[in-house]
Amino acid sequence: METKTIITGVIGADAHAVGNKIIAFALEDAGFKVVNLGVMVSQEEYIDAALETNADAIVVSSLYGHGEIDCNGLRQKCEEAGLKNIPLLVGGNLVVGKQDFAEVEKRFMEMGFTKAYPPGTSLETTIADLKAFTEN
Amino acid sequence: METKTIITGVIGADAHAVGNKIIAFALEDAGFKVVNLGVMVSQEEYIDAALETNADAIVVSSLYGHGEIDCNGLRQKCEEAGLKNIPLLVGGNLVVGKQDFAEVEKRFMEMGFTKAYPPGTSLETTIADLKAFTEN
Amino acid sequence: MEIKNQKLSNDDFFAERKEVLQQWPTGKDVDFDEAVAYQKSIPAKKRFGVKLEQAVKDGTTLIQPRAGVALYKEHIELLKYLEDEGEADLLPTTIDSYTRLNRYKEAQVGIDKSFETGRSMLNGFPALNYGVHICREVTSALKSPVQVRHGTPDARLLTEISIAGGFTSYEGGGISYNIPYSKNFSIEHTIAHWQYTDRLIGLYEEAGVSINREPFGPLTGTLVPPCISNAVAVIEAVLAATQGVKDVTVGYGQCGNLIQDVAAIRSLESMTRKYLDQFSFTDVRISTVFHQWMGGFPQDESKSFGVISWGAAAAVLAKATKVIVKTPHEAVGIPTKEANAAGLKASKQLASMLQQQSFCDMPAVIAEAEIIMAEMTCILNKVEELGKGDWAKGTVLAFEAGVLDIPFAPSKYNAGKMMPARDNNGAIRILSCGNIPLSNELVLFHKQKLDERAAYENRAVSFQMVVDDVYAIGKGFLVGRPNGVK
Amino acid sequence: MEIKNQKLSNDDFFAERKEVLQQWPTGKDVDFDEAVAYQKSIPAKKRFGVKLEQAVKDGTTLIQPRAGVALYKEHIELLKYLEDEGEADLLPTTIDSYTRLNRYKEAQVGIDKSFETGRSMLNGFPALNYGVHICREVTSALKSPVQVRHGTPDARLLTEISIAGGFTSYEGGGISYNIPYSKNFSIEHTIAHWQYTDRLIGLYEEAGVSINREPFGPLTGTLVPPCISNAVAVIEAVLAATQGVKDVTVGYGQCGNLIQDVAAIRSLESMTRKYLDQFSFTDVRISTVFHQWMGGFPQDESKSFGVISWGAAAAVLAKATKVIVKTPHEAVGIPTKEANAAGLKASKQLASMLQQQSFCDMPAVIAEAEIIMAEMTCILNKVEELGKGDWAKGTVLAFEAGVLDIPFAPSKYNAGKMMPARDNNGAIRILSCGNIPLSNELVLFHKQKLDERAAYENRAVSFQMVVDDVYAIGKGFLVGRPNGVK
Numbered sequence A, B: 001m002e003t004k005t006i007i008t009g010v011i012g013a014d015a016h017a018v019g020n021k022i023i024a025f026a027l028e029d030a031g032f033k034v035v036n037l038g039v040m041v042s043q044e045e046y047i048d049a050a051l052e053t054n055a056d057a058i059v060v061s062s063l064y065g066h067g068e069i070d071c072n073g074l075r076q077k078c079e080e081a082g083l084k085n086i087p088l089l090v091g092g093n094l095v096v097g098k099q100d101f102a103e104v105e106k107r108f109m110e111m112g113f114t115k116a117y118p119p120g121t122s123l124e125t126t127i128a129d130l131k132a133f134t135e136n
Numbered sequence C, D: 001m002e003i004k005n006q007k008l009s010n011d012d013f014f015a016e017r018k019e020v021l022q023q024w025p026t027g028k029d030v031d032f033d034e035a036v037a038y039q040k041s042i043p044a045k046k047r048f049g050v051k052l053e054q055a056v057k058d059g060t061t062l063i064q065p066r067a068g069v070a071l072y073k074e075h076i077e078l079l080k081y082l083e084d085e086g087e088a089d090l091l092p093t094t095i096d097s098y099t100r101l102n103r104y105k106e107a108q109v110g111i112d113k114s115f116e117t118g119r120s121m122l123n124g125f126p127a128l129n130y131g132v133h134i135c136r137e138v139t140s141a142l143k144s145p146v147q148v149r150h151g152t153p154d155a156r157l158l159t160e161i162s163i164a165g166g167f168t169s170y171e172g173g174g175i176s177y178n179i180p181y182s183k184n185f186s187i188e189h190t191i192a193h194w195q196y197t198d199r200l201i202g203l204y205e206e207a208g209v210s211i212n213r214e215p216f217g218p219l220t221g222t223l224v225p226p227c228i229s230n231a232v233a234v235i236e237a238v239l240a241a242t243q244g245v246k247d248v249t250v251g252y253g254q255c256g257n258l259i260q261d262v263a264a265i266r267s268l269e270s271m272t273r274k275y276l277d278q279f280s281f282t283d284v285r286i287s288t289v290f291h292q293w294m295g296g297f298p299q300d301e302s303k304s305f306g307v308i309s310w311g312a313a314a315a316v317l318a319k320a321t322k323v324i325v326k327t328p329h330e331a332v333g334i335p336t337k338e339a340n341a342a343g344l345k346a347s348k349q350l351a352s353m354l355q356q357q358s359f360c361d362m363p364a365v366i367a368e369a370e371i372i373m374a375e376m377t378c379i380l381n382k383v384e385e386l387g388k389g390d391w392a393k394g395t396v397l398a399f400e401a402g403v404l405d406i407p408f409a410p411s412k413y414n415a416g417k418m419m420p421a422r423d424n425n426g427a428i429r430i431l432s433c434g435n436i437p438l439s440n441e442l443v444l445f446h447k448q449k450l451d452e453r454a455a456y457e458n459r460a461v462s463f464q465m466v467v468d469d470v471y472a473i474g475k476g477f478l479v480g481r482p483n484g485v486k
Ligand code: B12
Pocket: B013, B014, B015, B016, B017, B018, B019, B020, B022, B023, B059, B060, B061, B062, B063, B064, B065, B066, B089, B090, B091, B092, B093, B094, B095, B096, B097, B098, B117, B119, B120, B121, B122, B123, B125, B126, C066, C094, C095, C096, C097, C100, C123, C124, C151, C180, C181, C219, C220, C221, C222, C294, C295, C296, C297, C298, C329, C330, C331, C332, C333, C334, C335, C408, C409, C410, C470
């Protein structure tokens, strides 16, 4: 199997670093090439990194509740930049407060994300799904 | 003010003694004459004691959940025994489980109780109400 | 009636048994040999004693709820929910109050009314009315070991049906299921009834089936000084072992002061071992159970979670083998299954989270345990002396004399002269000894502790203090202070 | 940029102030003299410092939530609910993340969008955009003292508006609101910004208005060894006092091992006193804050109650002056007001119930506190040495050198070389020191503790242990064991 490249990072003004560091560690451990942008990543930074490394997927984290505002428009920008149909995964604590996740998922799917994940998604799920989404 | 006589006791097969001992202590402290029948009191025992002491009110406790079964018919027996309109108060944890108290109250009022009290009724309320109910 | 602490002879036991099995129609379905065979078919991981022994070895604390409803299918659903969603390690079957008082007709009315109304009209599961086969349906439907929990002074037929019904543990004792639970039962009688229960379990043991037995530790659950409940637990353990019981779980109800709670479990375990060994019951297995706060609870559910969690924490820090869990509905009524599972999950979080921490060897705990053991020794020596070496006789005389005396007990066989109250740190002390035979030194110790509180609160030591303490936890405090005192 | 730990001159301060007040239109409403007069009109019982001082005197532990929503009327309702239904003693106003990063335009979008959708689209209260008058509407509507809580590296304008707006306490510090909260802010800059904040509060103090200041104790909330967070707290207390602050609350985030937690608070308080005295700030009042578990929470609400309650218990047993309370929604999102009140009530039950119990003087606690103090001394001596006596300079150089090093921090100015892990009893130890300058003896102590765990778990000490520990509490454990190890 050829090595897949994944961009990881926490979007917006979000400084939650723990999950990000652990995701990067675990994906590498699982055989991916990881380009970890850390916290407080702008939409442009994800796109630049993905273009530069010819990445296979972008993993966006948002923990602090402003995910809805921060993620809006990312898919369009990807398309414009030529990252056609790149898998765009998003997870963490995406919205403010405890909301029905089906609702939340719908909103993020409408924004063009390939898949959105609820709070507490395990590393196992993240890795398994990434393998599936980056398979040729 | 003339001294009022109150019959206290825990009805049925109920052995919860703590509240009963404290109610008896507090009512005496508040100036009532208390005839405390203790726990596991049958309907007949309340009535006999009330007749014997010419009591002004009967305070029935039921904690263990079988109150509905145990209290059924007490008012009729009082009437038959000649205790016309004697104030019949009941309190504790009257039914099995956490139920809407308005519902529970209704059932006990239909059984002929003068007033029914929810879990956690304070001594202050008990004393104040007894004073009101035994006023001439 | 003449009671002796001596193994019942087969003649006596089987003569009595004949009568017992006729007390209610379901008794006729009990067949000892068939029941032994059935019990032997129960896999080890569903046996109570096995799971407890493993926990003792691992140093973990298992969690167990209370639960029982009138209708058996709902009862099975309830227990399944508690082991799956609630993560209970051990399961209960709590028996209703009519059955506890041998009022089987009223229990039947309760079953029938429950069927009619679709609401459980009983405060527990009427195992005896249901009989052996339905009990087996219950116990076999579950993954975890199941215990009968009740409060029955005369539990002879219930024991027969329960053990034949596949339960592998049985709570109760001649003192602990009498004094807190009844009014007119003499101690002679209940000790005799529980000798029957224990002898029956001894017979199972001799037939190769080990059933766990658990004296009910908390008694009235209300300001019971540890030395009293511990002394009762040791007596019941010795009486049970005398009849051939080989697996006992001695218990204690949380008082709320952490040092005293840990010390109580520490002293309970070591004194039970000491006395069982002294009576040559060195092969009896001992485990401990810690009951989360057994007195009046706060009405508020979140506050109840606070009380529940603190109980779980204390149990684990004391390294109790299991903890009996309360629910956020405690102050109001028998909990829904969701409320029951909620109490379990809060407790499970702490049972596993604090597993690596132990307070058993803290100097303050050791010092407090020394005091409890000294008190227990005073009491148990006197029981022995009164009984001229016979603990069953001694117990009867001790209650008569107020040497054993349980606060707030409903029984007329209990003296009710001893008065407990909390000291300034919330530990339960003895305000007035009644006839509890403590040494002068110990009496002085308690007096000093309570004088300290009285001085701090600027009021005399009195029954009002006791009343205030009874309400305290329900109101959010441990020590019942007068208004204005922090 | 050249930083010095020295009181800002009036010239420098007021020159800077002119710029600061122009950062956003609401800055122009701030008038220092008018604000002093307004602050003086706030009754004593609504002043943060007064209530803390009383609690220190009474030996009680106050409870405080986190809370903030986008719309100010809803924010007032929320805080009223938390003091009435939740029984909060102290109130917060948690600021949203855009404001924290000085992105006031985005905060305005958040306010506007929240008005439109009727849902709070911000994760906190945008006090700065609202300005002085709306802040006064908030603070004056409540019975309890209110504090601003945030995470803002450059909080100068926010401080101006908050204090003029009637808040009587202000959280943060140049280290604690930088390293855990930002990526690219240099320490020089944030120390300078917080000198401004502290100097402003010093000016209020000199004008007769005392504002409480609280360094943010828990830092990243994730496996921070007590010596690190305590050292940071002491440094921030000294820097604040240098600017004229007279009332500090030093803080600590629960690690979960009770002995270590109590020892951390004990050593935090005594070391803060020691160093403040050493710098001749003997008139600075000190109180302590204990944060309930700051790392990842369990998803389950009942389990969260267990974690919350254990945090409250530890705070009280450590005799912290206040405890910051989590909610049963923690793992999922900003709590509803009901969930927030639920966490408060569980905590209140324990705060009052355990008030009479203290673990501060247990021998095991004293021993653990000795270790923490020795570690703090190593670190603080090195900071002093690097700064040639100047703690501000020393701090900058210490972060550069990794002498101060905070695990899991997002900041690029943090070395990230130190690695923590739990020992076999769940206490946080140092797996790899990086450049934290511990004595050989202390390094050996940590190594032994972790070797013990490694041997027990039959695996090598490694980053996997750290990862397992990060998830542990969320999964119900304190120590992250590999599969199969109990
Ligand atoms: C202590 C206790 C026990 C002790 C009792 C010791 C003793 N002999 O006294 C023990 C452990 C033995 C026990 C046993 C049982 N208990 Co119990 N027990 C409690 C507990 C925790 C506290 C009761 C108490 O002492 N409160 C303190 C006193 C001061 O308050 P009180 O009793 O409520 O009385 C006050 C008020 O109610 C009011 N009041 C009382 N009567 C009246 C009458 C009037 C007219 C008025 C105005 C006011 C009033 O004033 C009193 C004084 O302030 C309660 C739950 C709780 N409240 O937290 C459960 C509780 C009462 N027990 C309960 C049950 C079911 C049982 C058992 C059947 C066992 C079981 N299934 O778990 C057995 C029953 C045995 C029997 N035959 O009675 C249930 C009842 C359920 C229901 N109604 O749905 C409760 C509510 C627990 C629960 N949530 O499941 N129990």
